[in-house]
Amino acid sequence: MALRVAVVDSGCSAVHAPRVRAAAAFVIGDGGLDEVPVIEDVLGHGSRVADILLHGAPQAELLVAQVFRERLTTTAAQVAAAIDWAVANGAQLVNLSLGLREPRPALAEACARAVAAGVVLCAAAPARGQAVYPAAFAGVLRVSGDARCAPGELAAIGSAEIDFGAHVRPLGGSLTGAGASMACAWLSGLAAQYLASGGGVETLRDWLEEKACHRGVDDPRRRQHGD
Numbered sequence: 001m002a003l004r005v006a007v008v009d010s011g012c013s014a015v016h017a018p019r020v021r022a023a024a025a026f027v028i029g030d031g032g033l034d035e036v037p038v039i040e041d042v043l044g045h046g047s048r049v050a051d052i053l054l055h056g057a058p059q060a061e062l063l064v065a066q067v068f069r070e071r072l073t074t075t076a077a078q079v080a081a082a083i084d085w086a087v088a089n090g091a092q093l094v095n096l097s098l099g100l101r102e103p104r105p106a107l108a109e110a111c112a113r114a115v116a117a118g119v120v121l122c123a124a125a126p127a128r129g130q131a132v133y134p135a136a137f138a139g140v141l142r143v144s145g146d147a148r149c150a151p152g153e154l155a156a157i158g159s160a161e162i163d164f165g166a167h168v169r170p171l172g173g174s175l176t177g178a179g180a181s182m183a184c185a186w187l188s189g190l191a192a193q194y195l196a197s198g199g200g201v202e203t204l205r206d207w208l209e210e211k212a213c214h215r216g217v218d219d220p221r222r223r224q225h226g227d
Helices: 014-019 045-056 076-088 105-116 180-196 201-211 220-224
Strands: 004-009 020-029 032-036 061-066 093-096 120-124 141-145 154-156 164-166
Touching: 004 045, 004 076, 014 020, 014 045, 014 061, 020 076, 032 076, 045 061, 045 180, 061 076, 076 093, 076 105, 093 180, 105 120, 120 180, 141 180, 154 201, 164 180, 180 201
Parallel strands: 004 061, 004 093, 020 061, 093 120, 120 141, 141 164
Antiparallel strands: 020 032, 154 164
């Protein structure tokens, strides 16, 4: 069976349809949380993430969990439901190019269930400032943007807040959407490539560390002086 990668985001574009195995949207309605059919990705965020993921692992199947629709806002309940749905549909890796400010129990529990099931969770995290979730939960790969990284490169940060840094721009090099969200997708693409080639979840982190071209926290002052 092909590697299944879940994209918890705003959906994806029609060009990705041949690689989509399953799709569902998670919305807050009058009666609470509902699972409904996906709509077009009007924000383009999830499509840019999918571009990067399939660039890294073109053989992967996508599980599209739509938690953004008209705006880039969502809730812990929606993301938690999306993670559970992804795991139930056979996801081996879940890309979470998003971050919420509060460590809600429902989201923490969904992440813990996924990690216990052997599913890799990759989540975006800011390089500085307040922690966000799910990146700050145990067992989640925490990824931020790193200006040192070209497409496909990684930085092994190893700080208290960040595990890895990666390229900050979408596949085409545009500044639209650039940041930790795209960095998360770049790392997920590499992780998916490793898993698809037969690598194990238990050795993934070590493989990413070995692949890293840069080490430690990026210091712009050092780069300005050519160090």
